Amino acid sequence: MLILECPYCGLHADETELAPGGEAHLKRFGPGSSDDDFEGYLFMRENPKGVHFERWRHANGCGKWFHAARDTNTLEVFGTYSAQTTEPPQDIKDKISARRPGWTWREFA
Amino acid sequence: MKRYSVFAVAREAARYHTGWERAWKSPEPKKKYDVIIIGAGGHGLATAYYLGKNFGIRNVAILEKGWLGGGNTGRNTTIIRSNYLQDPSAAIYEKSRSLYEDLSQDLNYNIMFSPRGVMMLAQTEHEVRGYLRTAHANALQGVETRFIKPDEVKKLVPIINIDGPRYPVLGALWQPRGGTARHDAVAWGYARACSDMGMDVIQKCEVTGVRQEGGRVVGVDTNRGAIDCDKLGIVVAGHSGVLAEMAGFRLPIESVALQALVSEPIKPCMDVVVMANTVHGYMSQSDKGEMVIGGGADGYNNYTQRGSFHHIEETVRALIETFPMISRLKMLRQWGGIVDMTGDRSPILSKTPLENCFINCGWGTGGFKAIPGSGWGFAELMAKGSSPLCDEFSMFRFREGKFIDESVAAGVAH
Numbered sequence: 001m002l003i004l005e006c007p008y009c010g011l012h013a014d015e016t017e018l019a020p021g022g023e024a025h026l027k028r029f030g031p032g033s034s035d036d037d038f039e040g041y042l043f044m045r046e047n048p049k050g051v052h053f054e055r056w057r058h059a060n061g062c063g064k065w066f067h068a069a070r071d072t073n074t075l076e077v078f079g080t081y082s083a084q085t086t087e088p089p090q091d092i093k094d095k096i097s098a099r100r101p102g103w104t105w106r107e108f109a
Numbered sequence: 110m111k112r113y114s115v116f117a118v119a120r121e122a123a124r125y126h127t128g129w130e131r132a133w134k135s136p137e138p139k140k141k142y143d144v145i146i147i148g149a150g151g152h153g154l155a156t157a158y159y160l161g162k163n164f165g166i167r168n169v170a171i172l173e174k175g176w177l178g179g180g181n182t183g184r185n186t187t188i189i190r191s192n193y194l195q196d197p198s199a200a201i202y203e204k205s206r207s208l209y210e211d212l213s214q215d216l217n218y219n220i221m222f223s224p225r226g227v228m229m230l231a232q233t234e235h236e237v238r239g240y241l242r243t244a245h246a247n248a249l250q251g252v253e254t255r256f257i258k259p260d261e262v263k264k265l266v267p268i269i270n271i272d273g274p275r276y277p278v279l280g281a282l283w284q285p286r287g288g289t290a291r292h293d294a295v296a297w298g299y300a301r302a303c304s305d306m307g308m309d310v311i312q313k314c315e316v317t318g319v320r321q322e323g324g325r326v327v328g329v330d331t332n333r334g335a336i337d338c339d340k341l342g343i344v345v346a347g348h349s350g351v352l353a354e355m356a357g358f359r360l361p362i363e364s365v366a367l368q369a370l371v372s373e374p375i376k377p378c379m380d381v382v383v384m385a386n387t388v389h390g391y392m393s394q395s396d397k398g399e400m401v402i403g404g405g406a407d408g409y410n411n412y413t414q415r416g417s418f419h420h421i422e423e424t425v426r427a428l429i430e431t432f433p434m435i436s437r438l439k440m441l442r443q444w445g446g447i448v449d450m451t452g453d454r455s456p457i458l459s460k461t462p463l464e465n466c467f468i469n470c471g472w473g474t475g476g477f478k479a480i481p482g483s484g485w486g487f488a489e490l491m492a493k494g495s496s497p498l499c500d501e502f503s504m505f506r507f508r509e510g511k512f513i514d515e516s517v518a519a520g521v522a523h
Contacts, residue, residue: 002409015419016419019408020409043452044360044361045362047360047364047410048354049348049351072411073413074413
């Protein structure tokens with residue numbers, strides 16, 4: 001059972017309380033963008049075996065969206081952080097680096 | 110290869126079964142092949158088999174990082190059906206179902222195909238309308254299905270409760286020619302036939318890199334050394350994203366866990382496959398008497414081949430309402446596999462941005478039923494560069510908006 005700490009209400013919520021929201025930090029492209037950018041935003045997805053960043057919602061709790069950093073290969077959770085950011089905060093990156101030296105994910109490392 | 114037959118059984122019985130030969134060889138990899146297939150699951154082996162049988166391409170290696178059919182081929186609930194809504198889906202799944210009918214004879218290997226009939230329950234008014242539409246579409250596609258009333262459902266499945274309090278059975282989409290087969294035997298039968306044609310099925314050989322020169326593939330790096338090839342087929346289901354990254358392109362795919370479980374064996378009580386898509390559960394009875402149960406996929410990316418317990422709980426809870434008699438059954442085993450989900454829930458059989466590299470993936474929760482048809486079409490695509498069965502399933506269909514939208518049509522369960 002996956003357990004994530006909601007960064008807003010501080011609860012350690014198990015996954016029956018949470019709703020998965022897919023890949024984090026998507027760059028949005030709309031009308032006027034190139035076909036490549038639009039396809040990438042709408043359909044292409046990161047699918048790493050290892051470090052991954054996701055959006056989650058504390059659906060059966062405080063109802064807030066937040067971000068989580070996980071390892072899809074071990075189900076280890078590195079940490080959760082606010083939804084009000086376009087990239088993972090440094091302390092989360094440091095936690096991942098301590099456990100997975102040399103990790104990269106999209107443009108982040 | 111010595112053929113299997115009743116005479117072979119009699120002959121071996123007379124000499125204490127000392128004369129059986131190995132079903133497939135375990136060769137060392139050669140330096141170069143015409144075609145390398147990554148992944149010796151059902152789809153990879155079927156591709157290799159039809160490359161040899163239909164196109165005479167026999168200098169082929171099938172590389173497998175684990176053991177033969179040890180991934181999703183050996184983890185699914187073995188349901189075979191072709192009652193899809195969209196024309197391209199109906200074409201490839203119906204081709205597949207029809208190939209299953211005489212696959213045992215074709216491979217000289219008993220895959221235990223059992224055309225016992227597949228029933229998809231309609232438990233809401235919305236589903237009734239959806240399945241009526243599918244039945245009409247199937248009639249136009251030449252796929253034999255029909256919509257049946259609750260009393261006929263009860264006649265076919267006496268153990269079902271059609272007056273459930275929350276989701277009564279209002280009818281069902283019935284495909285009498287659907288059924289099940291022995292999943293391991295499908296992989297083993299294809300592997301034996303491939304090996305007999307002189308192909309190399311190489312187990313415990315993990316691909317670690319895809320080598321390319323000037324935009325075309327030239328070979329792969331493996332834990333058993335580099336192997337050259339003219340053409341490469343990537344058929345690795347859950348790990349498609351990992352291989353695509355090695356080959357340098359992206360896919361519209363996410364890998365999630367899908368679970369299944371079996372009960373203790375009981376006497377024969379249900380001789381059809383029943384799928385209840387509204388409540389996310391499906392069940393059939395295996396030849397050993399176990400009730401084989403599957404449900405919906407988990408909601409987040411996962412490569413562990415373990416799922417979350419609450420999904421199992423939801424599946425079983427729903428099925429107990431539909432089949433009250435299973436409430437006292439003990440469950441024997443539960444397992445998970447990693448399924449590769451596309452946005453429109455239809456597979457990808459396609460050329461890739463890398464020349465001479467092809468990919469067959471995205472079968473998601475329903476790949477087993479498609480094994481022969483997928484192999485048939487993908488072999489044609491690899492040999493000739495185009496295949497009427499595969500062309501609509503290009504990985505570039507998303508950018509063009511040409512989805513093959515089965516996520517609503519087929520429900521969640523496959």
